[in-house]
Amino acid sequence: MFPHRQKRSFAAFAVAILAGIFCLLIGAPEALANGVPMPWGIGMQDAASPVQAHIEYYHNILLVLITFISVFVLALLLYVIARYNRWMNPVPSNTAHNIKLEIVWTLVPCFILLGLAFISFPLLYYSDRMPTPDMTLKVTGHQWYWSYEYPDQADINFDSHAIWDSSDVTQDQANKLIKDASQSWLIKSQPLRLLEVDNRLVLPVGQNIRVDITGGDVEHSWFIPSVAVNRMAVPGRNSEVWLKIKSEGIYYGQCSMICGQGHGYMPIVIEAVSLEKFADWVKSKKPDVGSLGAPAHFATAETGNAQ
Numbered sequence: 090m091f092p093h094r095q096k097r098s099f100a101a102f103a104v105a106i107l108a109g110i111f112c113l114l115i116g117a118p119e120a121l122a123n124g125v126p127m128p129w130g131i132g133m134q135d136a137a138s139p140v141q142a143h144i145e146y147y148h149n150i151l152l153v154l155i156t157f158i159s160v161f162v163l164a165l166l167l168y169v170i171a172r173y174n175r176w177m178n179p180v181p182s183n184t185a186h187n188i189k190l191e192i193v194w195t196l197v198p199c200f201i202l203l204g205l206a207f208i209s210f211p212l213l214y215y216s217d218r219m220p221t222p223d224m225t226l227k228v229t230g231h232q233w234y235w236s237y238e239y240p241d242q243a244d245i246n247f248d249s250h251a252i253w254d255s256s257d258v259t260q261d262q263a264n265k266l267i268k269d270a271s272q273s274w275l276i277k278s279q280p281l282r283l284l285e286v287d288n289r290l291v292l293p294v295g296q297n298i299r300v301d302i303t304g305g306d307v308e309h310s311w312f313i314p315s316v317a318v319n320r321m322a323v324p325g326r327n328s329e330v331w332l333k334i335k336s337e338g339i340y341y342g343q344c345s346m347i348c349g350q351g352h353g354y355m356p357i358v359i360e361a362v363s364l365e366k367f368a369d370w371v372k373s374k375k376p377d378v379g380s381l382g383a384p385a386h387f388a389t390a391e392t393g394n395a396q
Contacts, residue, residue, distance in 0.1 A: 125281060125341060134315040137340055137361070138333050140216045141317035147208055154201070216317065219331040222299035226292070230302075230309030230322035230344065233351030237290055243375045251354045252285045275370060276339055276360050284341050289358045293367035294334045302328045307349065313342030313357055321346065334361040 136142040172178065227238040233254070238246040252258070252266050267280050270287040292298060302311050304322040312319040313332075320330045334340070342357035362370070 125284070136317075137315040137335055137338070138317055139335070140332070141315060143212050143215060144317050147212055150208065151205070154205075219299060219329070220297045222331065223296040224293075225299045225301065226290075228300060228302045228311050228322065229305050230311065230348070230355070231305045232307060232349055233344075233355045235290075235311075235355065235357060236305070237288075239371075242371045245371065245374045247288045249286045249288045249290065249358070251283070251356050252280065252287060253283050254351070254354045274360065275362055275366060276337075278339055281341070283353070284343075284356045284358070286356055286358045289339075289360045291360045291362060291367060291370050292334060293364045294337055294361050295364065296333065298332050298334075300330050300332060302330065308346050309344050309348050309355065310346035311342070311357065312345040313340055313359060315340045315342075316359070318342075319345060334359070337361050337363060 133145055133148060134141075136145050173181075224239070224241045227240060229236040229238075231248075234248055234250045236246065236248050238244060252263050252270065263280075263282075266287060267285065271277065271280075274289060275291060300311075300318065300320070302320045302322050303326060304324040306324060308324070309322040310319060311322055316332045316334060318330055318332050320328045322328070338361055340359040340361060342359070344352060344355035344357075346352075348355070
């Protein structure tokens with residue numbers, strides 16, 4: 090009777106594992122929405138750039154493949170434990186090799202890896218090869234805030250500090266800072282604790298943006314998951330990446346490199362706006378920007394001639 094009870098126990102264990110995996114994958118909400126954590130969530134942020142859309146496509150394929158492989162290996166392992174134990178199989182087999190089986194379990198993983206290579210290599214190339222940029226943004230990481238410069242827009246520059254820049258900031262202090270900072274925000278929204286900044290980074294949608302990233306003191310990392318950017322900010326070195334935001338909205342990120350005691354207080358907030366709104370914002374920052382070499386497509390955006 091013991092072998093039968095053991096088989097039932099293994100079967101119940103296998104069913105519980107599979108049910109847990111199913112509930113986790115099907116029942117849980119998305120983990121992140123534009124950089125905002127969701128309780129009990131899993132998954133990636135909604136793609137806000139073409140590169141992130143490619144990454145999400147590859148992630149979904151890989152997740153399904155890994156799930157099938159994991160379930161198959163688990164089922165095979167449980168079967169072997171239940172079938173070939175000393176109670177169910179008191180006389181062990183003397184078989185040492187099976188050439189056909191060994192060839193199969195060697196070739197199948199090779200074909201799987203080759204299939205993944207046909208997807209991953211184009212993704213690596215696409216994310217690395219920058220298209221002709223429409224504008225340039227310079228990002229500098231400091232302890233513990235970010236500095237932004239717009240070389241193509243008459244060198245507009247500003248620092249971006251966290252509203253909650255330490256654990257000592259009270260709600261009253263935060264409310265006062267938010268009241269002062271929100272006057273310049275183009276997109277009004279509910280401030281998010283530990284994710285809000287005084288000066289948001291304003292970028293136009295639909296434009297290829299070259300981002301030059303460096304560090305001013307120690308190593309940082311400029312990480313915005315929804316636009317697929319995570320690049321090191323190293324002092325004395327310039328890192329280059331590109332992004333293109335598909336739709337207007339607010340996108341959150343943070344420094345992902347442990348850079349000191351203020352590491353947890355280096356959020357990033359992007360306000361993605363239309364080309365026309367971006368041109369108006371540039372003019373509000375630099376009234377004479379039109380005479381200082383701003384790109385033509387920004388200068389003509391307000392007249393409706395921008396492409």
